Amino acid sequence: xxxxxxxxxxxxxxxxxxxxxxxxxxxxxxxxxxxxxxxxxxxxxxxxxxxxxxxxxxxxxxxxxxxxxxxxxxxxxxxxxxxxxxxxxxxxxxxxxxxxxxxxxxxxxxxxxxxxxxxxxxxxxxxxxxxxxxxxxxxxxxxxxxxxxxxxxxxxxxxxxxxxxxxxxxxxxxxxxxxxxxxx
Amino acid sequence: xxxxxxxxxxxxxxxxxxxxxxxxxxxxxxxxxxxxxxxxxxxxxxxxxxxxxxxxxxxxxxxxxxxxxxxxxxxxxxxxxxxxxxxxxxxxxxxxxxxxxxxxxxxxxxxxxxxxxxxxxxxxxxxxxxxxxxxxxxxxxxx
Numbered sequence: 001x002x003x004x005x006x007x008x009x010x011x012x013x014x015x016x017x018x019x020x021x022x023x024x025x026x027x028x029x030x031x032x033x034x035x036x037x038x039x040x041x042x043x044x045x046x047x048x049x050x051x052x053x054x055x056x057x058x059x060x061x062x063x064x065x066x067x068x069x070x071x072x073x074x075x076x077x078x079x080x081x082x083x084x085x086x087x088x089x090x091x092x093x094x095x096x097x098x099x100x101x102x103x104x105x106x107x108x109x110x111x112x113x114x115x116x117x118x119x120x121x122x123x124x125x126x127x128x129x130x131x132x133x134x135x136x137x138x139x140x141x142x143x144x145x146x147x148x149x150x151x152x153x154x155x156x157x158x159x160x161x162x163x164x165x166x167x168x169x170x171x172x173x174x175x176x177x178x179x180x181x182x183x184x
Numbered sequence: 185x186x187x188x189x190x191x192x193x194x195x196x197x198x199x200x201x202x203x204x205x206x207x208x209x210x211x212x213x214x215x216x217x218x219x220x221x222x223x224x225x226x227x228x229x230x231x232x233x234x235x236x237x238x239x240x241x242x243x244x245x246x247x248x249x250x251x252x253x254x255x256x257x258x259x260x261x262x263x264x265x266x267x268x269x270x271x272x273x274x275x276x277x278x279x280x281x282x283x284x285x286x287x288x289x290x291x292x293x294x295x296x297x298x299x300x301x302x303x304x305x306x307x308x309x310x311x312x313x314x315x316x317x318x319x320x321x322x323x324x325x326x327x
Contacts, residue, residue, distance in 0.1 A: 049218035053210070057226040061311060064233060069318045134284035135215035135293035143220065144296040148278040152268060155303060159261045162310045166254060169317045 005042060012038040025070060033063040050139045187240035196238040203231035211304035215293050221300040225307025232308075233315050241320050250316055253309045260306025267299050 012035045019031035036059035043052040112118050125142055133141040143151050187193060207227030214220035232248065248256070271279030282294035291297065 050220065050223070053219055053223045054226070057223055057230065061226055061230055061233070064230075064237075065315060065318060068237070068315075130287070133280065133293055133296065134287055135296050136288055137215050137217060137220075139218070140215045140220050140296050140300065141293075144215075144299045145278070145280055148268065148299070151299075151303070152264065152278075155261060155264055155306060158310055159257065159306065162257060162313055163254075165317060166313060 001045065005045065008038045008042050008045075026067075029063065029066045029070060032066070033059060036062075050137075187243065188238050192238045196234055200231050200235055203234065204228060207231060207304075207308075211300055212290070212297070214300040214304075215296045216288065216290070221303025222307050224300075225304040226311055228304065228308040229311035229315070232312050236315065236320070248312065250313070253313050253316065256305055257309035257313060260302050260304070260309060263302035264299055264306065267295055267302060271295070 015031045015035040015038065019028045019035065022028050022031070036055060040052045040055040040059065043049075043055055125146060126138065129138045129141045129146075130136060133145045135141040135145070204227075207224045207230075209224075210219035210227060211221055211224030214224065235243070235247070236245075268278045271277050271281055274281035278295075280294040280296075284294055285292035
């Protein structure tokens with residue numbers, strides 16, 4: 001179990017690095033999909049089928065969207081050479097990465113053990129959730145009864161984002177009127 | 185955007201119904217089995233995206249047009265808020281005012297099931313709109 005988790009983690013890290021470094025957009029998109037599916041398997045192994053279902057479905061949807069939208073547009077392959085400023089920026093980034101890893105290692109020792117959450121209220125949900133809500137799926141009971149405010153906020157965020165982008169990308173605004181020409 | 189080949193269209197005709205029914209099942213049984221409004225809504229959106237991709241824009245937009253999807257989005261969001269506000273008939277915001285019913289029945293546990301349905305409608309319309317905006321609207325410009 002532990003070994004399988006580490007194997008999947010290595011697979012996901014490798015996929016992420018390949019997705020960033022490869023030149024081909026199609027390979028990059030497929031690597032992102034592979035990373036997401038690895039995360040779904042990890043959720044399944046850790047006993048969170050709700051999360052695994054959401055992860056798989058959202059991953060498939062985003063993969064289809066990226067393939068249909070990104071790869072169809074043929075603006076790829078930017079020639080790339082390392083210049084002096086970029087080398088400096090990379091060195092600074094690596095330095096801060098090292099500092100972050102050191103501080104994270106210090107902080108990691110303070111954290112509670114894996115699978116032993118600090119939040120003791122979750123034990124109360126597990127013990128009394130079925131009696132108080134009546135829903136056998138405790139995830140739904142927490143999402144839509146105990147913590148329904150959070151779900152409302154999340155729904156509002158999605159709603160606002162979609163309506164906003166619909167307003168920006170809508171059909172009517174894309175017709176060019178006189179005096180509305182793009183700057184040359 | 186044109187549709188795809190005859191093979192893809194035939195397979196889609198066979199499969200799309202199953203995908204949509206499974207999505208509806210995930211939404212409706214979200215309070216009993218793993219899943220819920222969000223996952224089921226994404227599955228429903230995936231079914232519709234499959235229809236758009238295989239039958240082309242016109243075939244799928246006859247079922248749900250852009251304006252209808254936008255309206256369903258608003259209906260889902262307002263329905264969720266309405267269920268939350270109905271809690272004031274009991275005591276407070278998001279109060280589970282319905283009876284709990286028999287455990288493990290389909291209609292049980294009060295509001296979570298109806299909230300799941302509202303979220304399912306909302307997420308389905310949202311993600312379908314995302315696909316329409318990103319893929320179909322852009323294709324229209326490019327001819």
